[in-house]
Amino acid sequence: MSIEEISPQEARDRQQRGAVLIDVRETDEHALGTPADALLRPRLQLENDPDATIAGKNVDVLLICGSGKRSLRAAQALAAQGYTRLASVAGGFHAWQAAGLPISSAHDGDFLERYSRHLRLPQVGVDGQKKLERARVLLVGAGGLGSPAAFYLAAAGVGFLRLVDDDVVDRSNLQRQILHTDAGIGTAKVASATQRLTALNPRVRIDAVQARVTANNVETLIGDVDVVIDGADNFPTRYLLSDACVQMAKPLVYGAVHRFEGQVSVFDAGRRRGTAPCYRCLFPEPPRAEDAPNCAEAGVLGVLPGIIGLLQATEALKLLLGVGRSLSGRLLQFDALQMRFHEIRLSPDPDCAVCAPGAVFPGYQELQAICAGH
């Protein structure tokens, strides 16, 4: 028997005139929603016991699946069992959605629409997106690295972002710090950033902290977050964050830029003592002030922090979702002039003063500011 194939709109009209619409997809396919008022019966369950769902062989039955193929087969199986009024929705739920027809869902429309490209990724899906909504990230620095990282983490739906920066927006920042606008010159960077990020995604909660990271506040700032991103790009903050992340067992996503070059890594020694390195395993001591690169003097190509900051955001999302392989134990270096990435293996230092197993923590050191965070 050939089965009638109808458009989603036709199905909706007939459903409202009393036809029974049955969604024959599997339960795990319901993440993006189901057609409004449809009965949910996975195909095999329906074919094995149609009487449990359909009250009589002459009921007007409309079947829908993901793309229209399974519903057609299910209709043929029901026809073979004596059901007489059967139709299959051409194009399935995708076409139903595309036609703008009503959908039932456990999630609100904003969630489904905003994150639809994540929800379609098996590695993210509804569970991963909810994980991101529950996630808490500390982003130190609302400057060159922090700008792309914060924008994309907010867009991706990370539920809570704590931004820490004590600086105000300066005209010379605007060449690369895209969180800020000309109109924001002179205002606090965290205030300017909050405004832009909330405009992008009002679902994200921003905790704006206008302060420097110090030995006194570092543990409070880090204590209740899942991932820390170092977007400060200055040595005092970098050592403080690294030491505190080891103490408090938090992964630290590190990034740094200089002229046309940048580097990025993940330091996860706090959670993986003795197997993953910390920042001090790489650089046990800060450079002397006269040797430290100074952004204001050395300069930086405007797009460079954009690239490195986005690599940091990518690593943060992977850590939050628990997918892929992180940069822990690897230092990724980028050279914009040659357009080359280069990777160096990093091993934990068995004599590291901070992260070696059994090392007694020497306490936080306040280092003299060497480069005012850019």
Ligand SMILES: [Zn+2]
């Ligand atoms: Zn170490």
